[in-house]
Amino acid sequence: MSGMGEAPNAGLLIVGADLVGAGQGDLLMRDGVFVDPSEAGADVERIDADGLVALPGLVDLHTHLREPGREDAETIATGTLAAARGGYTAVLAMANTDPVTDTAEAAEHIWALGRRDGAAEVVPVGAVSKGLQGSELAELGLMARSAATVRVFSDDGVCVTDARLMRRALEYVRAFDGVIAQHAQDPRLAGADACCHEGELSGRLGLPGWPPAAESTIVARDAELAALTGSRTHVCHVSTADTVDVLRWAHRRGIAITAEVTPHHLMLTTSELTGYDPIYKVNPPLRPDEHVAALREALADGTIAAVGTDHAPHARHDKQHAFIDAAPGMIGLETALAVLIETMVKPGRLDWAGVAERMSYEPARIARLPHQGRPLTIGEPANVVLVDPQARATVDAATSASLARNNPWHSRELPDPVAATIWRGRISYRRGGS
Amino acid sequence: MRHLLSAGDLSADEITGILDLAEEMSAVQDRPVKKLPALRGRTVVNLFFEDSTRTRSSFEIAGKWLSADVINISAKGSAVSKGESLRDTVMTVGAMGVDAMVIRHMASGAPWQVTGWVDASILNAGDGTHEHPTQALLDAFTLRRHFRRLDGGDLTGRTVAIVGDVTHSRVARSNVLLLRTLGAKVVLVAPPTLMPAGIETWPVAVSHDLDAVLPAVDAVMMLRVQRERMSGGYFPTPREYTISYGLTRPRLESLRPDTPICHPGPMNRGLEISAEAADAASSLVLDQVAAGVSVRMAVLYELLGGAEEMPVTRAHEVLA
Numbered sequence: 001m002s003g004m005g006e007a008p009n010a011g012l013l014i015v016g017a018d019l020v021g022a023g024q025g026d027l028l029m030r031d032g033v034f035v036d037p038s039e040a041g042a043d044v045e046r047i048d049a050d051g052l053v054a055l056p057g058l059v060d061l062h063t064h065l066r067e068p069g070r071e072d073a074e075t076i077a078t079g080t081l082a083a084a085r086g087g088y089t090a091v092l093a094m095a096n097t098d099p100v101t102d103t104a105e106a107a108e109h110i111w112a113l114g115r116r117d118g119a120a121e122v123v124p125v126g127a128v129s130k131g132l133q134g135s136e137l138a139e140l141g142l143m144a145r146s147a148a149t150v151r152v153f154s155d156d157g158v159c160v161t162d163a164r165l166m167r168r169a170l171e172y173v174r175a176f177d178g179v180i181a182q183h184a185q186d187p188r189l190a191g192a193d194a195c196c197h198e199g200e201l202s203g204r205l206g207l208p209g210w211p212p213a214a215e216s217t218i219v220a221r222d223a224e225l226a227a228l229t230g231s232r233t234h235v236c237h238v239s240t241a242d243t244v245d246v247l248r249w250a251h252r253r254g255i256a257i258t259a260e261v262t263p264h265h266l267m268l269t270t271s272e273l274t275g276y277d278p279i280y281k282v283n284p285p286l287r288p289d290e291h292v293a294a295l296r297e298a299l300a301d302g303t304i305a306a307v308g309t310d311h312a313p314h315a316r317h318d319k320q321h322a323f324i325d326a327a328p329g330m331i332g333l334e335t336a337l338a339v340l341i342e343t344m345v346k347p348g349r350l351d352w353a354g355v356a357e358r359m360s361y362e363p364a365r366i367a368r369l370p371h372q373g374r375p376l377t378i379g380e381p382a383n384v385v386l387v388d389p390q391a392r393a394t395v396d397a398a399t400s401a402s403l404a405r406n407n408p409w410h411s412r413e414l415p416d417p418v419a420a421t422i423w424r425g426r427i428s429y430r431r432g433g434s
Numbered sequence: 435m436r437h438l439l440s441a442g443d444l445s446a447d448e449i450t451g452i453l454d455l456a457e458e459m460s461a462v463q464d465r466p467v468k469k470l471p472a473l474r475g476r477t478v479v480n481l482f483f484e485d486s487t488r489t490r491s492s493f494e495i496a497g498k499w500l501s502a503d504v505i506n507i508s509a510k511g512s513a514v515s516k517g518e519s520l521r522d523t524v525m526t527v528g529a530m531g532v533d534a535m536v537i538r539h540m541a542s543g544a545p546w547q548v549t550g551w552v553d554a555s556i557l558n559a560g561d562g563t564h565e566h567p568t569q570a571l572l573d574a575f576t577l578r579r580h581f582r583r584l585d586g587g588d589l590t591g592r593t594v595a596i597v598g599d600v601t602h603s604r605v606a607r608s609n610v611l612l613l614r615t616l617g618a619k620v621v622l623v624a625p626p627t628l629m630p631a632g633i634e635t636w637p638v639a640v641s642h643d644l645d646a647v648l649p650a651v652d653a654v655m656m657l658r659v660q661r662e663r664m665s666g667g668y669f670p671t672p673r674e675y676t677i678s679y680g681l682t683r684p685r686l687e688s689l690r691p692d693t694p695i696c697h698p699g700p701m702n703r704g705l706e707i708s709a710e711a712a713d714a715a716s717s718l719v720l721d722q723v724a725a726g727v728s729v730r731m732a733v734l735y736e737l738l739g740g741a742e743e744m745p746v747t748r749a750h751e752v753l754a
Contacts, residue, residue: 200632206542206564206607209631276543320521322541324562 010043011035012425017049017386019376020056021352027054029382029425036378049386052419055356057089057120057383059363059372060333061181061260062156062236062308065091065122067113069098074313074403076110077117079333081401082311084429086333087385087418090121090364090372091311095132096157102127102138104146111148119428123367126150128160128169128180135162137169144176151368154181156236159218161187166222170231177368179232179258182222184243185284189214195324197270197285205273207323210285212240219243223250223257234366235259237310239284241294247303258366260308261295263332263339268408278319278326279408282312300349305362309336313404330408334400338414341389346415352387382425391416435736437556439545441567442611449616452732453575459735460728462499473502476738479532480506481524482559483539488699488723489559489569493536496730502738505532520544521551528552533738537561555737563602568733569698570608572725574616576718577653579725580694590617595647597623597679598657598706599668601630605698606657610638621647624679627668644679648688655696656681656707672705681711694718 011030019025026037028044060083066074076093083091093110095101101110107124114122126143130136132155143150153173160166160182169180190210196202198209219235223246226233238244238259250257270288272280280286298304312329319326332339340359344350350358364373374380393416397407421429435448444452462468478497480490490506497504509523520539527535534555537545542562549556560566574589581587594613600606600622613620620638622629633640641647648654659675669675676682681695686708689695695707695717703709712719 198631200635203601203630203632203636204607206562206604206630276546278547317519317522320519322520322539322544322547322562324541324543325520 010041010045012047012422012427013037013040013044014047014049014054014384014386017052017054018352019054020356021053027376027384029422032382032424034376034378034380034382047386047420051388051390053352053387053389054376055087055352055385055387056360056373056376057385057421057423058087058337058359059367059369060088060091060309060311060336061152061234061306061363061367062262063091063093063311063333064096064313064329065093066097066313068109070315072403073315073318075117076113076122077119078401078403079311079313080114080117080119080122082331082333084119084421084423085401085418086335087337087387087421088120088333089383089385089421089423089428090123090369091333092123092125092152092367094156095125095127095154100127100131101125102130102132104139104142104148107143107148107150108146120423121372123152123369124148124150125156125181126153128153128155129165132158134158134160134165137165137172140169140172140178141176144173144178151176151178152181152234152366153178154183154236156181156183159183159185159187163221163225167225167229170225170229170233174229174231179234179366181234181236182218183236184215184218184222186214186218189217193324195281195283195285195328196273197287199270199288201270201273205276207273212242212287212291215240215284216242216246220246223255226257227253227255232256232258237262237265237284237308238295238298238304239265239287239291241291244294244298244303247298251303258306258362259304260306260363261299261304262308262310263336264330264408265295266292266299266343267339272408276323278321278323279330279406281323281326281328282330283328296343296349299344299358300354305358306366307336307340307359308363309333312406313402314406316405319406330406331400331402331404333402335395335409335414337385337387337417341415341417345389382422384422386419386421387417388419389415389417437549438567438733438737439549439556439558440565440611441570441608442615444567444612444615446615446617449571449574449612452571452729452736453578455735456571456575456725456728456732459731460724462731463724463727468499469501470499471501472735472739473497473500476502476534477532478502478504478534478536478734478738479527480504480536480559481509481527481538482507483509483537483544484560485510486538486560489538492723492726493559493730496727496734499727500731500734502734520547524548525551528554534734557733557737560604562604564604565608566604567608567612568726568730569605570612571733572722572729573609573655573696574612575725575729576696576722577694579721580718584692588616589613591619592652593619593621593650594653594655595621595623595651596655596657597644597681599628599659599663600624600633600657601628602660602663603657609655610636621651623647625669628663644685645688648685649690651693653694653696654681654689658698658700659702659706676705680705681707683708683710686711686714689716692716696722698722
């Protein structure tokens with residue numbers, strides 16, 4: 001304790017929250033950690049949380065912050081503000097910026113910008129290959145040793161297709177307990193043009209198809225390579241029932257392979273594409289109902305252990321092309337918890353402990369983040385999201401904290417759960433507040 | 435009719451109306467003076483993001499014979515690489531106050547997107563591998579004429595084989611939709627690699643055996659094989675394609691006499707169609723081209739001719 005006697009150091013007291021669904025309790029935070037609530041003084045700042053659920057601050061394994069390079073689409077400041085509004089206290093910033101995060105210097109730059117501008121912890125993801133070119137390893141070890149302590153490596157946006165490079169990357173990061181997060185897409189089966197789930201609709205709409213096998217075959221290969229190397233691999237944005245089956249098979253064999261699913265793949269389907277609106281263009285593409293159902297089931301039973309938003313902001317003009325030419329991706333940090341409540345909590349597939357597990361504890365474990373995804377107990381880092389389980393609202397893209405407007409949830413009515421987010425004991429977002 | 439985007443948007447009555455009007459329009463082609471005043475003062479822009487001399491010329495002639503002001507804009511290359519968005523391009527043209535945009539684009543769905551950005555009537559002149567509704571209309575026009583001459587009937591109950599690269603063919607998609615609406619049966623013939631995903635859900639019969647199909651059909655439509663497909667691994671060699679799926683001379687002889695042969699052009703003689711078939715008495719290839727102008731006149735008239743503030747005389751009154 002700094003003992004400065006100023007008001008902030010009296011701490012923040014959350015009164016009467018349902019603690020991760022386990023029953024009501026109080027949370028007192030001081031100097032960024034939880035302390036014994038009975039020590040709360042009279043001058044403590046209080047939040048009445050009656051009727052609210054307290055969850056550990058959410059951790060997003062998959063965020064595109066676009067800075068450096070495309071600050072017209074998103075910045076670290078605006079992206080983390082969107083994260084805070086969505087209940088997140090940490091985001092992993094993907095490496096496909098310009099320049100690519102493929103050196104210790106680049107990683108430290110993003111880490112430093114996060115410390116300066118972030119409304120949440122910004123954890124750089126390092127590229128697997130130099131320049132995301134898929135031919136030579138990036139400086140994985142130096143990124144790991146840097147101030148940014150990179151543990152997650154990914155060429156996300158493109159697949160590490162070369163089996164030998166993938167094998168070497170997996171072996172190499174074992175030295176510092178790293179993980180390779182794969183964007184699973186065989187480019188020979190689903191090339192750059194592929195933009196619609198291959199099936200009845202792609203045939204009818206005349207859009208280049210993206211078959212599920214382009215994902216599941218890479219995941220099967222990577223599982224074998226993880227087994228071969230005794231290393232950890234993680235599958236980004238799983239989109240198909242086929243991949244879920246491969247993951248189950250790999251888990252039965254004890255292979256260290258984890259996976260994430262995006263909120264949009266849990267709710268939106270291929271049928272959104274009938275109007276050719278590029279808002280619904282995303283990679284991997286939206287899938288039909290049977291895949292959505294399989295993804296929900298896999299998230300419920302833990303086959304897919306984490307949610308990753310793949311928050312992908314784009315400048316407006318990059319979405320104003322023909323569907324095939326438009327930039328793929330959609331934003332999702334602010335609405336992720338809402339979609340999880342709608343698709344998983346309300347139908348009884350996950351309880352609050354399950355949400356905490358999938359959106360906080362497990363992402364933090366996968367990324368080896370020591371100060372995130374921790375229980376709401378004394379001595380732990382004070383990262384909390386207060387959830388209002390009843391509130392609903394119609395999403396308005398114009399009011400987003402993100403700079404981007406490629407928001408597929410616009411004009412849809414969804415839960416509006418985030419009442420407040422607290423990062424390191426300080427309020428990073430409060431509904432209706434300043 | 436506000437726009438013409440998909441052949442599937444047209445009812446049987448609407449199709450018949452367009453084909454009947456096109457019959458009247460075709461009479462203009464036989465006149466020494468080919469102008470009708472119907473669309474005087476109306477502006478039609480042919481906005482082509484992809485080269486197509488024949489389709490553009492056909493629309494241009496159709497517009498001019500109806501006295502519309504026709505402007506051709508080649509927007510090829512003004513796509514993503516040059517930085518201008520599709521939205522900017524079409525809004526720029528739209529801001530000039532045009533009445534109709536005839537759009538050809540290499541991307542499926544582009545004309546649908548455009549309807550959200552401009553007030554003009556949008557006419558789909560071919561979008562990617564999706565649709566080409568005026569091609570389907572001109573094919574129906576050509577075949578209807580043929581059957582009327584042959585036996586006084588129309589397309590109802592006829593069996594039409596569409597042969598070739600269905601996956602990448604906007605002609606095939608629009609023809610399937612239009613022919614089904616008109617009550618014809620469609621058989622698609624192609625190797626499995628050139629059949630679209632989900633073909634089993636289409637209201638058509640599917641075959642990989644052209645020889646088995648031909649003797650029973652009332653008309654054959656051959657599709658062009660794009661050069662890039664030959665290197666794309668869709669079939670082993672052009673030779674194998676021709677032997678398996680080409681309208682060769684022996685196959686021509688296996689057709690019932692008077693079975694019409696259509697091809698949207700341009701033809702790869704010797705690949706999907708033999709010279710004998712292309713030049714056969716039963717080949718309607720040039721009739722299709724002539725029909726293209728009549729049908730596009732009819733469609734432009736349907737889209738632009740009805741405005742009440744316009745002092746237009748209905749085309750058939752002029753012709754009467």
